[in-house]
Structure formats: structure tokens, C-alpha cells
Amino acid sequence: xxxxxxxxxxxxxxxxxxxxxxxxxxxxxxxxxxxxxxxxxxxxxxxxxxxxxxxxxxxxxxxxxxxxxxxxxxxxxxxxxxxxxxxxxxxxxxxxxxxxxxxxxxxxxxxxxxxxxxxxxxxxxxxxxxxxxxxxxxxxxxxxxxxxxxxxxxxxxxxxxxxxxxxxxxxxxxxxxxxxxxxxxxxxxxxxxxxxxxxxxxxx
Amino acid sequence: xxxxxxxxxxxxxxxxxxxxxxxxxxxxxxxxxxxxxxxxxxxxxxxxxxxxxxxxxxxxxxxxxxxxxxxxxxxxxxxxxxxxxxxxxxxxxxxxxxxxxxxxxxxxxxxxxxxxxxxxxxxxxxxxxxxxxxxxxxxxxxxxxxxxxxxxxxxxxxxxxxxxxxxxxxxxxxxxxxxxxxxxxxxxxxxxxxxxxxxxxxxxxxxxxxxxxxxxxxxxxxxxxxxxxxxxxxxxxxxxxxxxxxxxxxxxxxxxxxxxxxxxxxxxxxxxxxxxxxxxxxxxxxxxxxxxxxxxxxxxxxxxxxxxxxxxxxxxxxxxxxxx
Numbered sequence: 138x139x140x141x142x143x144x145x146x147x148x149x150x151x152x153x154x155x156x157x158x159x160x161x162x163x164x165x166x167x168x169x170x171x172x173x174x175x176x177x178x179x180x181x182x183x184x185x186x187x188x189x190x191x192x193x194x195x196x197x198x199x200x201x202x203x204x205x206x207x208x209x210x211x212x213x214x215x216x217x218x219x220x221x222x223x224x225x226x227x228x229x230x231x232x233x234x235x236x237x238x239x240x241x242x243x244x245x246x247x248x249x250x251x252x253x254x255x256x257x258x259x260x261x262x263x264x265x266x267x268x269x270x271x272x273x274x275x276x277x278x279x280x281x282x283x284x285x286x287x288x289x290x291x292x293x294x295x296x297x298x299x300x301x302x303x304x305x306x307x308x309x310x311x312x313x314x315x316x317x318x319x320x321x322x323x324x325x326x327x328x329x330x331x332x333x334x335x336x337x338x339x340x341x
Numbered sequence: 342x343x344x345x346x347x348x349x350x351x352x353x354x355x356x357x358x359x360x361x362x363x364x365x366x367x368x369x370x371x372x373x374x375x376x377x378x379x380x381x382x383x384x385x386x387x388x389x390x391x392x393x394x395x396x397x398x399x400x401x402x403x404x405x406x407x408x409x410x411x412x413x414x415x416x417x418x419x420x421x422x423x424x425x426x427x428x429x430x431x432x433x434x435x436x437x438x439x440x441x442x443x444x445x446x447x448x449x450x451x452x453x454x455x456x457x458x459x460x461x462x463x464x465x466x467x468x469x470x471x472x473x474x475x476x477x478x479x480x481x482x483x484x485x486x487x488x489x490x491x492x493x494x495x496x497x498x499x500x501x502x503x504x505x506x507x508x509x510x511x512x513x514x515x516x517x518x519x520x521x522x523x524x525x526x527x528x529x530x531x532x533x534x535x536x537x538x539x540x541x542x543x544x545x546x547x548x549x550x551x552x553x554x555x556x557x558x559x560x561x562x563x564x565x566x567x568x569x570x571x572x573x574x575x576x577x578x579x580x581x582x583x584x585x586x587x588x589x590x591x592x593x594x595x596x597x598x599x600x601x602x603x604x605x606x607x608x609x610x611x612x613x614x615x616x617x618x619x620x621x622x623x624x625x626x627x628x629x630x631x632x633x634x635x636x637x638x639x640x641x642x643x644x645x646x647x648x649x650x651x652x653x654x655x656x657x658x659x660x661x662x663x664x665x
Binding site: 266273317318 | 350352370372373376377378379380381382384386402403404405406407408409416417418419421423425447451454458597598612617619663665
């Protein structure tokens with residue numbers, strides 16, 4: 138499974154990963170959905186995520202602001218946790234839905250380092266409180282054995298286009314579930330909305 | 342109460358049922374919700390939970406990625422900078438092991454982070470200033486700005502019966518009186534009535550029998566170390582942290598990478614000035630400063646790339662705060 142990532146734009150800095158991941162899913166989606174009130178040159182991308190230098194942006198305002206933006210259209214922003222892999226698969230096969238943003242457990246990088254297949258890699262050094270990077274990914278497809286995804290940091294480091302990354306389906310489910318936002322995804326769809334704010338969380 | 346959800350996030354607050362989660366999982370769940378609400382760069386540094394006292398609080402920090410790759414080495418390295426102790430949020434007990442965190446405005450948490458970040462940089466600049474002062478003192482902009490102070494020190498050593506007016510007349514500088522006051526406060530001068538004399542700190546430097554050049558370097562070093570904040574903030578001697586900031590715009594990456602011979606491009610340094618110090622400096626001006634710093638042995642400069650000096654790296658690191 139290879140997806141052409143040429144139309145995704147590379148983050149210009151290591152600190153603008155969320156903004157560019159968002160820009161990529163929205164401009165890809167706008168390609169297929171002319172009526173989406175968004176274009177790739179949107180100057181408000183930082184405002185959407187409440188992005189501040191070093192401090193970063195957040196999802197709760199992103200959801201609220203996209204909601205506002207989509208008001209009066211058929212588009213809805215979805216942000217939900219405790220999803221199943223089948224839910225994710227449903228997003229890919231549903232032509233009215235965008236690619237999702239997901240977060241997975243930082244251990245992803247340790248598995249990747251062991252695998253070390255790609256020449257385009259990067260090493261993560263933890264900070265002095267032991268905190269590390271929570272990977273933000275755009276998955277493309279779930280197959281019987283594998284999940285394929287785009288990693289904005291790899292694109293930042295890659296000389297050419299970012300290579301498509303692959304992870305085993307079971308490991309993806311594990312790392313997605315072990316993240317502090319359990320099996321969470323954010324995506325745009327037409328129709329019914331699901332949001333994390335005020336939704337009930339069952340014990341994991 | 343089993344029908345109620347163990348985790349509820351609204352626009353104002355966040356409720357959690359501690360009964361549902363183990364200690365590690367509690368920290369994780371609080372972090373997930375606070376990260377969702379405030380910033381995906383937030384982390385929960387520690388949680389204090391005492392069921393007996395019905396006490397629950399979470400101390401949070403901010404972590405952000407910094408590209409600290411060596412420009413002469415193919416490996417890409419991303420350092421996660423951790424700025425801890427940004428804020429402690431305390432929950433109120435609601436009974437039945439439910440606790441509620443009132444969520445302060447996002448702008449408040451951002452300000453707390455900025456303050457913490459600025460404080461760390463300020464301490465880093467101070468450590469750098471002490472370590473490199475005797476070297477950057479050779480640079481004209483620094484020397485020019487401190488010239489009035491050097492003059493006052495030289496005159497009081499030479500003349501026994503100087504008055505404040507004598508010094509004011511000799512200097513075409515509005516700040517003369519403030520300098521005299523500052524040097525008196527710091528113990529370098531003694532002012533009795535209208536008479537200005539050398540103070541105990543000049544006397545003790547005098548005992549070392551230094552050559553005039555070395556004496557000047559020594560006494561100015563002492564003045565800068567003892568009066569760094571006062572001279573800079575009250576008397577506007579901005580040169581005192583001017584070169585330390587440019588030096589740190591390189592060294593901050595070296596410290597975070599823990600590599601004294603890390604090579605960076607000028608663009609990397611320009612970017613550090615912008616992202617860490619919030620200063621937009623042109624590439625050409627930055628290169629000039631880096632060349633100046635290389636000339637006096639604070640940095641290495643070669644083919645448009647910068648590297649550290651092992652002595653400076655070691656000295657500043659011993660004294661500086663951990664900056665991530």
C-alpha cells in the first residue's frame with residue numbers, strides 16, 4: 138500500500154506539526170469537497186488550534202472553532218476516543234470523511250528504532266523530566282496485518298517526500314489504546330457529530 | 342453513583358472519579374484531558390493524591406520539540422525540551438471520590454509558562470555573562486558602554502580628593518550620578534558628603550598588584566558579576582547581556598543536545614533567537630555577532646557554521662539551570 142503524499146505540505150519547523158497535519162487533512166478533504174469552507178492558504182490555521190510558539194495548540198478549541206466555521210454547512214468535526222480499529226477503518230472507507238488525526242503512545246519511536254528500515258529516521262531525546270514526544274499521525278489505511286500512516290516529523294526531516302510508514306495492526310491498536318487520550322481520532326465528516334467534550338468515558 | 346461517568350470534561354471544569362483509576366492511570370487520565378483542553382504539549386509532571394485528606398492536585402509543565410541535529414552529521418535528532426513546574430492545579434473534593442478541577446483560562450496557563458521560560462533564559466544568560474565576561478570585554482561595543490564606569494574607577498584610584506561634581510564635569514553623561522550611586526551600593530566606592538573615594542572592593546583588588554590591563558579586567562569583571570541586574574535593568578547597560586544572548590542562541594542547542602562540539606548553521610542560531618528569545622534578528626547581523634564571539638574564544642566559527650568552546654561549555658553548564 139503506497140499513498141502519494143506529494144500533495145501534503147512539509148512542516149517548515151519542528152514546532153508546527155499540528156498545524157501542518159491539520160492543513161494536510163483539510164486541504165486533501167477540500168479537494169474532494171468544494172463546499173468545505175477551507176482552503177490550503179487559510180491564514181487562520183494557527184488561530185484554529187490556538188497555536189502559540191513553543192506552547193503549541195489544543196484540540197478542544199480546534200473542535201469548537203471548526204464547529205463555528207462549519208456552521209450552516211453539512212460538515213461536522215468529530216473528535217472521539219475509545220474508538221475501535223473498525224471505526225477507523227470505517228473512516229477510510231467512507232467517502233464523505235476526511236483522513237483522521239490520531240495520537241499514539243510515544244513507545245512508537247522505540248519500536249521504529251528497532252525496526253530501522255528507513256534511511257529517513259530521527260532520534261528522540263527525552264527532556265529532563267523524562268517527557269517525550271506524543272506522536273501525531275495521519276493514518277491512511279488499515280489492512281489485515283498493517284496500518285499505513287504519515288508522520289509529519291518524518292516529512293520535516295525528509296529530503297524528498299515523506300515515506301509512507303507501516304506498523305503492524307496489533308501494535309497500532311496497542312499504542313493507540315495506551316495513549317493518554319485512549320484510541321482517539323479527529324476527522325471531518327458530513328452528518329452526525331461525535332465529540333469528546335462531555336461524552337462519557339467508560340473505564341479503560 | 343455508578344451511573345455517572347468517571348471522567349467529564351466541559352468548557353469550565355474537569356471531573357474525575359479517583360476510585361476508577363490506579364495511581365499511574367490517574368496521572369495518565371488527568372494528562373489526557375488537560376492536554377486536550379490546554380495544549381498537546383502539556384505534560385503532568387506529578388500528581389499528589391491523598392484520599393484520607395481528600396486532596397488531589399496536578400503539577401503541569403510544557404514540552405516542545407527542538408531540532409538539535411548536528412549540521413556535520415547525518416543523524417536527525419529531536420530533543421524534547423521539558424519546562425517543568427509551570428502550574429499546579431488543585432481539585433476540590435465533591436464526595437464519593439469525585440474531584441473537580443476548575444480550569445483556569447488558557448491565557449493564564451500560557452502566561453505562567455512564559456514566565457517560567459523567561460526566568461530560565463534569564464538565569465542561563467546570567468551564567469553565560471559570568472563565564473564569558475572577561476572575553477567579551479575586549480569587544481568594542483561592550484567596552485564603550487562600560488567606559489564611564491571604567492573612568493570613575495580609574496579616577497578614584499588616582500585622585501584622593503574627588504567630588505561628585507568633579508566626576509560629573511569630566512563626563513558628558515547624564516548617568517554619572519547613577520553610576521556613582523550604583524558603585525557605592527555595590528561596595529566599589531565610598532561617598533562621604535560630597536567626596537568620592539575607592540571602596541573596599543577596589544582596595545582588595547588593589548592588593549593583588551595586577552598590571553593596569555589586568556586590574557581593569559578584574560575590577561570590571563567584579564562589577565559586572567555583583568551588579569549584573571542593577572546595571573542592566575536600572576542603568577540600561579544592555580551590552581551586559583547582549584553578547585551572552587547571542588552566545589546562548591548557540592549554546593542552548595548544545596546544552597540540550599549535551600554536546601559541546603555540536604555544529605549549527607547560522608540559520609539554526611537565527612531560529613533559536615526567534616523561538617527562544619522572541620527576537621527577530623537578520624542573518625547578517627547574527628553572523629557578525631557570532632564572528633565577534635569566535636574572535637574572543639567564546640565560539641568556533643568555520644565555513645558559515647558554529648560550534649562550542651569546551652571550556653565555556655563546561656563552565657556555564659556547572660552554573661546554569663537545566664533548560665529542558
